Amino acid sequence: MKNQSPIIEVAELLSISKNPNLRIFDVRTGPNAKDDYQKKHLQNAVFVDLNSDLAEIDNPKNGGRHPLPKFENFIKTLGQLGINQDSQVLIYDDKNGTNAAARFWWMLRAVGHTNVQVLNGGLQLAENQNHPLTSGEDSYPETDYISDYQDWQLPQIWMDDVKKATQDSDAVIVDVRESPRYDGITEPIDLVAGHIPNAKNFPFINNLDENGLFKSPEVLKNIYSELFENYDKNKITFHCGSGVTACHSLLALDYAGFEIPNLYVGSWSEWSRNEI
Secondary structure, X not given: OOOOOOEEOHHHHHHHOOOOOEEEEEOOOOOOHHHXXXXXXXXXXXXXXXXXXXXXXXXXXXXXXXXXXXXXXXXXXXXXXXXXXXXXXXXXXXXXXXXXXXXXXHHHHHOOOOOEEEEOOHHHHHHHOOOOEEOOOOOOOOOOOOOOOOOOOOOXXXXXXXXXXXXXXXXXXXXXXOHHHHOOOOOOOOOOOOOOOOOEEOOHHHHEOOOXXXXXXXXXXXXXXXXXXXXXXXXXXXXXXXXXXXXXXXXXXXXXXXXXXXXXXXXXXXXXXXXX
């Protein structure tokens, strides 16, 4: 049986809001993310920090700006957040799900937690559609999360694999950053502008319509089928600046019915510090 849709609409969230197993998480980012969360967030939503909960930041040369935490550490984090194996997890951010919400979704799927969805339209749409908001800080009782696995279950590749892929005509490396960053015109975060050799640019914004909502699964399937047409499905890799926004495109692909392809977590932030 196919997993439930990875995308949930605001109206559907409202209809399940009393479910005792529901766990809602606010994964907005930015310098004032926690303060902004405390001022206003969806009712019952618990704040998750990209830098401390969804990454173990060290030296960007080794793993990029947002390397994954150790598997066992992330499992502990899930328990601290109040998630257990039966939890229905709902994730949102303030960027239409295009940032850390998608990363948290990918990480949960990668530990084998399938009952997880990202809110279409994020905080802004929920507020516009009168979803209850609150202030302060929410929390759930801690649990003892137990995974059936000992390591990440979704496909990843590393820098050496990417080097090989740049020389492989059956492989495609997809860069989801905005075109000016890919083209080397601007680089607001990393030290060097440009892109990985032979990478194709397909900005994550292409997953969304003019209202900032995910395009339909049918439209996304057509778009990506054309992009992948000439490549081995096991040699499709997505990356971005630091392995966060790339997950938005992986989310879109899952929504469209594709197998989730490889993620290069180190992304441009690692590559540019080693291969330039």
